[in-house]
Amino acid sequence: MGWLSIKLLFTLVVVAASFMLRNPVARVVRFTLDPTHVYIYNDIEYGPTLYVHCRSKDDDLGEQVIPPKFSWDFSFGLDLLTRETEFDCSFKFNDESHLYPIYLQPRDEFDCAYCYWKITEAGPCRTDENHTVIKPCDSWVGGVLR
Incomplete structure (x- = not known):
C-alpha cells in the first residue's frame, strides 16, 4: 500500500x-449515500389545489401543482460534512400562503430517509406512507424563503 x-x-x-x-x-x-425522499400529500379540507414551491440553498424545484388527495415527491443527497441540508417550501391554497422547512437535516436526518408529509389547513403533519399521522402536526411558520 x-x-x-x-x-x-x-x-x-x-x-x-x-x-x-x-x-x-x-x-x-x-x-449512507442513498438519497433522501420527501413526499408531500395534499389533504386540505374541501379539496383546493395546493401550489408548492420548494428550495434549498443549491436547488430551486420550481412551483408544483398538487391536486386534492394527490402527492408530489422529490429526492436529494444529504450534506454529510456540514449537516446543513435544508429545503424550505411555500404552500399556497385558498388565497393563503404559508412557509415551512419541509426538510431540516439536524431535525430529520435520523427520523426519515422517506419523509412523508400531509398538508392540512392548520399545517404540515409527518405521516407514514399511508398518510397516518405519526408525529404531532406542526403550525405554519412565517418568514421569507431564501
Whole structure:
C-alpha cells in the first residue's frame, strides 16, 4: 500500500469517527449515500389545489401543482460534512400562503430517509406512507424563503 493510499485511508477513518462520535447509534443506521425522499400529500379540507414551491440553498424545484388527495415527491443527497441540508417550501391554497422547512437535516436526518408529509389547513403533519399521522402536526411558520 502506497503512502497516498495510507493517507486516504487515515482521512476516511477520521471522518467516519467524527460522525460516529456525534451520535454513535444513529450514525450507524443513517451513514449512507442513498438519497433522501420527501413526499408531500395534499389533504386540505374541501379539496383546493395546493401550489408548492420548494428550495434549498443549491436547488430551486420550481412551483408544483398538487391536486386534492394527490402527492408530489422529490429526492436529494444529504450534506454529510456540514449537516446543513435544508429545503424550505411555500404552500399556497385558498388565497393563503404559508412557509415551512419541509426538510431540516439536524431535525430529520435520523427520523426519515422517506419523509412523508400531509398538508392540512392548520399545517404540515409527518405521516407514514399511508398518510397516518405519526408525529404531532406542526403550525405554519412565517418568514421569507431564501
